[in-house]
Amino acid sequence: METPQMDARLVTFLNDNLVALVVAFVAIAAIQVYWFATRPPRPFLMPDLYQPLTLSMKRNVTHNTLFLRFKLPEANQTLGLTIGRHVAFTFTDPKTDKPVYRPYTPVTDADTKGHVDFVIKVYKGGQMSQHLDKLEVGDRVEMKGPKGRFTYKRNMKKSIGMLAGGTGITPMYQVLNHILNDPKDTTHVSLIYANISVEDILLKKNLEQLVSKYPTRFDVYYTLDNPPSGWNQGKGYISGDMIKNNCPPPGDDVLMLYCGPSPMTAAMTTLLDDLGYSKDMRFQF
Ligand SMILES: Cc1cc2nc3c(=O)[nH]c(=O)nc-3n(C[C@H](O)[C@H](O)[C@H](O)COP(=O)(O)OP(=O)(O)OC[C@H]3O[C@@H](n4cnc5c(N)ncnc54)[C@H](O)[C@@H]3O)c2cc1C
Incomplete structure (x- = not known):
């Protein structure tokens, strides 16, 4: 139970330390304001809300x-x-x-x-x-x-093969850029990129820059439905031979990623099956 003596001691304590208490209060408030003002905002996306x-x-x-x-x-x-x-x-x-x-x-x-x-x-x-x-x-x-269900982890595989058609390049480009820009990632990436004509090749300049910056870690092979004269890369749709010649062979340390229009991805699933890439060795975006 509180006594008059205790009340008096509390009043004396507050009087003696008033300045220090006010300074402490102001300092705590300032730290909170600074923390709220400078903290990084939460990332934008919310999984359940447009x-x-x-x-x-x-x-x-x-x-x-x-x-x-x-x-x-x-x-x-x-x-x-x-x-x-x-x-x-x-x-x-x-x-x-x-x-x-x-x-x-x-x-x-x-x-x-x-x-x-x-x-x-x-x-x-x-x-x-x-x-x-x-x-x-x-x-x-x-x-x-x-x-999406794909999560990339550094060095999750030794070699990655990518098969992209048209805008199917965009998920590949994101993964590719991430791998190559990470100096601790030693994964080798081979991309086969199919398009109708040279004019349709998306991000061509960016891909060429990555090839010249990382010649031992990345290579790209283009194939076109309508190649120009003198074209020395692939002609037509992505074939089994193109995959055999440009991508890593099936193995536990290999992952084949593919993305593109539905008829292309269906054809790639069949080709990868025929070439012996098991379900664990491939992922369709
Ligand atoms: C993981 C993932 C990532 C992707 N990222 C990108 C990206 O970054 N950039 C990008 O451009 N695309 C991307 N795409 C593709 C994108 O999602 C769309 O499929 C694309 O933009 C076409 O959508 P749309 O509504 O314009 O065409 P849609 O309305 O779906 O039509 C597509 C085509 O089919 C034709 N079509 C539609 N209906 C019929 C019909 N009844 N009969 C015959 N033909 C028909 C249309 O004329 C058109 O040519 C991605 C796809 C996936 C799976």
């Missing part, structure tokens, strides 16, 4: 491909996508009044702050890509993620 991002840059990469940059809400914020995962875009098609959902893989890496970049191929009659093509700087797109 959130809008504003288009801040738009330009043509090829005759039918766009580069789109979206601004993140805070300048020091990351998107929050781990390597090998993608996001989903959605919009409601005014013609059908139904929502459209499509997966896209950023070409910016996981550490990029303040914005996220995409390379998008525009299809004639393509619901989402036609919608994206009509956007102007300042318009917004709803996106959600991370999505």
Whole structure:
């Protein structure tokens, strides 16, 4: 039970230490304000919620491909996508009044702050890509993620083979960039990249730069439906021989990644089966 003597001692203590107590209180408050003001913001993406991002840059990469940059809400914020995962875009098609959902893989890496970049191929009659093509700087797109089942871990395999068709290059490019830019990662990557014509090859300059920067860790083989005269790489769809000649043979230390239009991925599944790559040795994005 409190006594009058205890009350008096408390009042004396408070009087004697008033200045110190006020200073301590102000210091704690200042530390809290500083911590809240300078702490890195949480990554943007939320797995269960579509959130809008504003288009801040738009330009043509090829005759039918766009580069789109979206601004993140805070300048020091990351998107929050781990390597090998993608996001989903959605919009409601005014013609059908139904929502459209499509997966896209950023070409910016996981550490990029303040914005996220995409390379998008525009299809004639393509619901989402036609919608994206009509956007102007300042318009917004709803996106959600991370999505996907693939998780890349440093040196998870000795060699990785990649089979990409058209925009199927985007998840490959993200994984590739991450591997090559990590000096502790010794994985060798071989890419076979199929397109209709030279003009359709996405990120060609970026891929060439990676080949010349990392000649012992990365090689790329292009194949075209309509090659120009004098073309000395592949002709037509990706074949078993192309895979045998340019990718690592089946083995426990090998992973084959593939992505592209549905007929291409179906054909790749059959080819990989025939060549002896078991289900553990391959992943379709
Ligand atoms: C993991 C992953 C990541 C991806 N990342 C990217 C990326 O970064 N960039 C990118 O550009 N794409 C990417 N894609 C592809 C993307 O998700 C879409 O499939 C692509 O943009 C086409 O969508 P769309 O709505 O424009 O076309 P859709 O409406 O799906 O149509 C696609 C094509 O089919 C034709 N078509 C549609 N309906 C019919 C019909 N009934 N009969 C005949 N033809 C028809 C269209 O004319 C068009 O040519 C990715 C796919 C995956 C799986």
